Amino acid sequence: MAAQDDAGTTSHVVVDIQEEEEEEAAPKCTVCTEPMEWVAMCPCGHHEVCAACAARIRFFQGDRRCCICRSHCHTVFVTKATTTVIASHQEFFLFPPSLWRAIDQLEPWYLPGMGAYFDDLCQYQEMSKVCANLSVDKSVCLDVGARSQQPAGSLNVAPPQPADDDPEECSCVVTFFFSLAINLAFFTFFAVVFVVAEHPYQKVLAVLAFVVISSAITVYTWHEFNSPP
Numbered sequence: 001m002a003a004q005d006d007a008g009t010t011s012h013v014v015v016d017i018q019e020e021e022e023e024e025a026a027p028k029c030t031v032c033t034e035p036m037e038w039v040a041m042c043p044c045g046h047h048e049v050c051a052a053c054a055a056r057i058r059f060f061q062g063d064r065r066c067c068i069c070r071s072h073c074h075t076v077f078v079t080k081a082t083t084t085v086i087a088s089h090q091e092f093f094l095f096p097p098s099l100w101r102a103i104d105q106l107e108p109w110y111l112p113g114m115g116a117y118f119d120d121l122c123q124y125q126e127m128s129k130v131c132a133n134l135s136v137d138k139s140v141c142l143d144v145g146a147r148s149q150q151p152a153g154s155l156n157v158a159p160p161q162p163a164d165d166d167p168e169e170c171s172c173v174v175t176f177f178f179s180l181a182i183n184l185a186f187f188t189f190f191a192v193v194f195v196v197a198e199h200p201y202q203k204v205l206a207v208l209a210f211v212v213i214s215s216a217i218t219v220y221t222w223h224e225f226n227s228p229p
Helices: 002-010 018-025 051-060 083-088 097-102 121-132 167-196 200-226
Strands: 038-041 076-080 109-111 116-118
Touching: 038 051, 051 076, 051 116, 051 121, 076 121, 109 121, 116 121, 167 200
Parallel strands: 076 116
Antiparallel strands: 038 076, 109 116
16 A cells, blocks of 8 residues: 555656747747748848748838848848758858859749749749739738748749849849959959069059959949849
C-alpha cells in the first residue's frame, strides 16, 4: 500500500510544449505583430515586415519607405520568412534582377503596383489579385496566407513576365553596363599613361586621376540605382 502511495506521489504528467516553443520562435511582423510566413526584404537589409503589410503600405498607401529605418526602397523581395531562405537571398539587391535571370540562379516575378519581386508563383498571383482590385477600400484586411509550399519555378505553369518590359529596370541595366564600360575605358587609358610615364610623380598622378574619376562614376551609378522614381 505504501509502495502505491509513493508511486502516486512521484508520478509525472508529460506536457508537450514543442508546438508552443515553435510558435514563440516564429518571426513576427513589426506592423501587425502576427507570425510571418512570407517576408518583404528591403535593400537596406531589414526584413521584419510581412508580405501582407508590405502590400498594404506600398500599394494602397503608396509609401515605399522601409518601416524600420525609413529609407526609400524602390523594390522589395518577397520570400519565405525563414532564416535559411532570407540568408540565401541577401545578395538579391546587389545586381539588377535581369542579371539574376541571365545567370539562371533565380527567376523572380515582378509586381509593379507593389514594387515587389517574388520567388513563389502562387504568392505572386495572390498578391496580383489583391493589387489588381483597385476598388478595394484602403482599410481592407489582407488575408493572403501562403497557398504553395513549392519553390518558384517548380510549377508547370508559364509564369508572367512583366519584369522584362519594365522600362525602369531596363534603364538601370543600361546605366550599369554603361558605367562599367566607361570605367574600363578610363582604366585602359590610364594604364597606358602609367606605362609610358618617365617619372614616378607622373605615374602617381595617373593612378590618382583614375581613382577619382572611377569613384565619381561609381557614386553616380549608385545614385541612379537608388534614386526614387
